[in-house]
Amino acid sequence: MEIKVNALVLRAADYGENDKILTLLTAERGKLTAGIKGVRKSGAKLKFAAQPFCLAEYVLSGRGGRYTVVQAGGGESFYDLRCDIGKFYAAVALCEAASALSFEEDASPEMFVACVEGLRDMCADDECFALIKFLVRALRLSGYGFSAGACDVCGRDLAGESRLRFDMQSGSFTCRDCGAGAGVSGSTYAVLRAAGGRPCGDITEDGKVRALRLLREYFALKTEARLNGLSEYIRLLRAE
Numbered sequence: 001m002e003i004k005v006n007a008l009v010l011r012a013a014d015y016g017e018n019d020k021i022l023t024l025l026t027a028e029r030g031k032l033t034a035g036i037k038g039v040r041k042s043g044a045k046l047k048f049a050a051q052p053f054c055l056a057e058y059v060l061s062g063r064g065g066r067y068t069v070v071q072a073g074g075g076e077s078f079y080d081l082r083c084d085i086g087k088f089y090a091a092v093a094l095c096e097a098a099s100a101l102s103f104e105e106d107a108s109p110e111m112f113v114a115c116v117e118g119l120r121d122m123c124a125d126d127e128c129f130a131l132i133k134f135l136v137r138a139l140r141l142s143g144y145g146f147s148a149g150a151c152d153v154c155g156r157d158l159a160g161e162s163r164l165r166f167d168m169q170s171g172s173f174t175c176r177d178c179g180a181g182a183g184v185s186g187s188t189y190a191v192l193r194a195a196g197g198r199p200c201g202d203i204t205e206d207g208k209v210r211a212l213r214l215l216r217e218y219f220a221l222k223t224e225a226r227l228n229g230l231s232e233y234i235r236l237l238r239a240e
Contacts, residue, residue: 001062002070005029008115009054010095014040020050022069024058025098025115030106034060034067046072053078053091053119080123086236090127092229094118094134100225101142110141128208128237129195131230135215136195144222146171148193153178159200162186166214168221185210209237 010031011023018040024032039050049056049072056075060067081091098115102108118134121127139145150157152172158164165174167181173189174181187207193200195211216230 003029003060003062003067005032005058005060006075006112007032007056007058008095008112008119009050009052010099012050012052018044022050023099025102025112026058026107027109027112028107030108031099031102031104032060032067033104034058034069036069048072048077051077051082053081053095055116055119076120078119078123081119084127086233087122087127089229089233089236090122090131091119093131093227093233094122096225096227096229097135097138097219100219100223100227101138108141111138114138114141128205128212129191129203131233132191132208132211132215133195135212135219136192139215139219139222142223144171144218146173146192146218148173148189148196148198151175151178158186158189160186161189164189168218171218182214184214188214205237209234212237 005026005028007024007026009022010025013021015021019035019037020039022034022036024034026032036046036050038044039047054077056072058069059071061070081087102111114137118130121130151174153174156175158173163176164184165176165179165181166184167179187204188210190201191203191207191211194203212234220226
């Protein structure tokens with residue numbers, strides 16, 4: 001049986017001498033694993049379809065719950081993401097997060113769209129803020145969204161506050177005196193609020209790094225998944 005899907009390559013792993021195993025995020029069937037043969041040979045016709053972040057229409061042959069790529073075409077390569085080390089690791093982090101939040105044969109067109117739009121934003125502009133926006137959106141789509149509004153205890157407006165708290169369990173921000181969560185900076189709050197579509201104060205480079213660190217810990221707590229690509233991207237930002 002053959003199926004046709006619109007898919008994004010989340011991961012490509014070498015298999016045997018010339019093949020690869022792809023982790024695909026599809027709009028129609030959620031996450032799928034598929035083999036693709038001969039693509040490590042020079043001049044292989046489907047070599048492009050096994051590249052990281054490739055977006056294309058894939059034809060898959062299925063048997064016994066296993067899939068093999070037999071054809072692919074169209075779409076985008078997101079080539080710019082493979083030419084800049086910062087953008088590359090930001091895109092790797094996006095794909096790792098999407099993989100952790102997606103499931104085999106469980107369609108999530110919203111997650112697929114979020115991934116594609118996130119990668120396009122990374123190509124066009126600031127990949128760091130694009131990654132933050134994606135993580136905020138992906139967590140919300142998966143039922144792990146958090147509040148970046150007023151204090152969750154007293155209702156006080158947190159805009160302009162320099163020190164706040166964030167409760168990892170409830171996913172809520174509070175005044176420094178109201179909550180018992182981890183201390184966070186006002187710049188972190190401003191970035192996360194802006195990433196959710198509600199601008200609040202200046203967006204600083206330090207605030208973006210701090211926001212990524214908070215998101216990494218929150219993601220690990222909620223999903224029990226470690227995002228190694230995100231840790232490497234944060235390390236790169238700190239080295240700049």
